Amino acid sequence: MNVWASLILSLIAIGAVATVGAVAGAAVQFFDLSAAAWLFGVVIPYLAFVTFIAGFIYRVTTWARSPVPFGIPTVCGQAKSLPWIKQSRLESPFTKLEVVARMALEILCFRSLFRNTRMTFKGGRPLYGPNQWLWVIALAFHYTFLVIVIRHMRFFTEPIPGVLKLLEALDGFLQIGAPYVLISGFVMAGAATFLLLRRLAFANIRYISLPNDYFPLFLILTIAGTGILMRHVFKVDIVAVKAMMMGIVTFHPVAPMDIGMLFYIHLFCVCVLIAYFPWSKLMHMGGVFLSPTRNLPNNTRAVRHENPWNYPVKVHTYEEYEEEFREKMIEAGLPVEKEAAEEE
Amino acid sequence: MYDKGKVITGLAIFFLVFTFPFWSNIGKTAPMPERSLDTPVLQEMAREAGLDLEQALKEGAINCVEDKDYIVSQHMHLLNLWRDSVVRSGNRMYAGAFGKRHEMSLSKSCMNCHSNKKDFCDRCHNYMNVNPYCWDCHLTPEQMGTASDAEVKQ
Numbered sequence: 296m297n298v299w300a301s302l303i304l305s306l307i308a309i310g311a312v313a314t315v316g317a318v319a320g321a322a323v324q325f326f327d328l329s330a331a332a333w334l335f336g337v338v339i340p341y342l343a344f345v346t347f348i349a350g351f352i353y354r355v356t357t358w359a360r361s362p363v364p365f366g367i368p369t370v371c372g373q374a375k376s377l378p379w380i381k382q383s384r385l386e387s388p389f390t391k392l393e394v395v396a397r398m399a400l401e402i403l404c405f406r407s408l409f410r411n412t413r414m415t416f417k418g419g420r421p422l423y424g425p426n427q428w429l430w431v432i433a434l435a436f437h438y439t440f441l442v443i444v445i446r447h448m449r450f451f452t453e454p455i456p457g458v459l460k461l462l463e464a465l466d467g468f469l470q471i472g473a474p475y476v477l478i479s480g481f482v483m484a485g486a487a488t489f490l491l492l493r494r495l496a497f498a499n500i501r502y503i504s505l506p507n508d509y510f511p512l513f514l515i516l517t518i519a520g521t522g523i524l525m526r527h528v529f530k531v532d533i534v535a536v537k538a539m540m541m542g543i544v545t546f547h548p549v550a551p552m553d554i555g556m557l558f559y560i561h562l563f564c565v566c567v568l569i570a571y572f573p574w575s576k577l578m579h580m581g582g583v584f585l586s587p588t589r590n591l592p593n594n595t596r597a598v599r600h601e602n603p604w605n606y607p608v609k610v611h612t613y614e615e616y617e618e619e620f621r622e623k624m625i626e627a628g629l630p631v632e633k634e635a636a637e638e639e
Numbered sequence: 640m641y642d643k644g645k646v647i648t649g650l651a652i653f654f655l656v657f658t659f660p661f662w663s664n665i666g667k668t669a670p671m672p673e674r675s676l677d678t679p680v681l682q683e684m685a686r687e688a689g690l691d692l693e694q695a696l697k698e699g700a701i702n703c704v705e706d707k708d709y710i711v712s713q714h715m716h717l718l719n720l721w722r723d724s725v726v727r728s729g730n731r732m733y734a735g736a737f738g739k740r741h742e743m744s745l746s747k748s749c750m751n752c753h754s755n756k757k758d759f760c761d762r763c764h765n766y767m768n769v770n771p772y773c774w775d776c777h778l779t780p781e782q783m784g785t786a787s788d789a790e791v792k793q
């Protein structure tokens with residue numbers, strides 16, 4: 296798809312999502328429409344959450360039902376071989392433990408992104424060099440996203456556990472402004488902006504970027520943007536927000552309150568994000584655990600990988616073949632293993 | 640399904656982690672905290688207006704420095720502005736929204752009326768895990784009381 300088509304489509308999509316949220320907020324704020332408040336403050340969050348959980352389980356079980364016919368670990372290190380050849384245990388795992396270690400390295404440290412190289416020409420000769428900025432930004436993005444999700448749990452727990460208090464204190468230790476700046480929010484917004492600019496700035500990445508690459512980025516940027524705005528610029532009554540959220544998680548929903556347009560945009564975008572999650576590339580969260588190229592040990596020379604897909608194939612053995620054509624074979628003078636019964 | 644044990648274990652962990660807000664709150668209720676406005680100074684202001692406290696608040700006979708909604712969501716911002724104004728410009732007077740002038744002071748203005756930190760400030764702050772560093776330096780009315788007592792004893 297053309298880059299402009301991709302961009303415009305995803306911008307239309309995010310514009311529509313934000314507009315719906317804004318209209319809901321305006322309906323509550325200016326027209327006192329409690330039906331809109333119930334729909335966007337209670338019903339849609341529940342539906343989105345159920346879609347997220349059910350969709351996630353559905354996607355994972357679909358993957359788990361797909362057979363892996365071959366042992367296809369994709370490795371980049373010395374496999375276990377003769378005793379005097381040193382095996383690269385993390386890059387080419389042989390045992391289960393090594394596989395777990397390799398997976399952990401991939402999931403927690405994004406090992407494969409770290410391996411990114413970039414070719415440049417220097418004096419007409421190709422030169423391969425390390426290129427780790429994507430790895431750094433991806434790490435920053437994912438970990439700050441995790442921190443943000445965890446510290447939002449203050450809206451969903453009462454009393455708030457000490458771990459959350461500690462996390463928020465660490466996140467805000469710069470003590471800039473009131474309420475103070477939380478580093479993770481700004482880092483995540485910055486990193487997401489970089490990931491977007493990366494798709495726009497490089498011709499080769501622009502060429503392979505689709506609406507389903509841009510849309511989640513726009514969605515996350517909108518969520519981060521509205522969140523930062525609500526904390527630092529157009530402040531909202533967060534006590535009312537928590538009362539609403541606690542109502543949802545205790546299954547005693549309270550009448551949603553007029554918290555402002557920004558809040559309803561934020562909430563609706565989050566609902567869209569989690570409902571969209573299972574059907575999008577964001578499912579790499581579950582998918583990374585199910586990639587056969589990473590979760591299989593590189594022991595194909597030592598252990599036979601049973602193809603679970605082996606279907607009872609209808610075969611025609613030579614004995615059956617000879618049984619069928621014996622007379623014709625004898626007539627044609629072809630050697631047979633068993634002489635015909637009549638001739639004896 | 641292949642690798643049933645592993646996949647189901649993984650999904651169970653996923654489910655437990657992501658439904659944490661729901662199962663951790665089973666059997667709990669967390670009503671919105673109420674800020675108590677029942678303080679001697681506010682009672683006195685209501686008496687001067689010839690009303691009881693609830694009525695006076697409802698009819699707007701007693702007002703804060705700014706409109707209530709603004710105060711609820713923006714009081715921290717206002718306090719920051721006050722701090723900057725006092726510390727950097729030496730300007731201590733604030734023209735409030737209701738035609739009154741107030742001294743820009745947490746202890747002397749805000750906490751003169753809202754002298755009940757525990758039942759006013761702390762209720763929402765604890766509910767939201769907000770830990771303002773106001774009281775790292777400033778004293779609450781109770782603390783001021785004990786401080787002066789201590790001085791008297793000396």
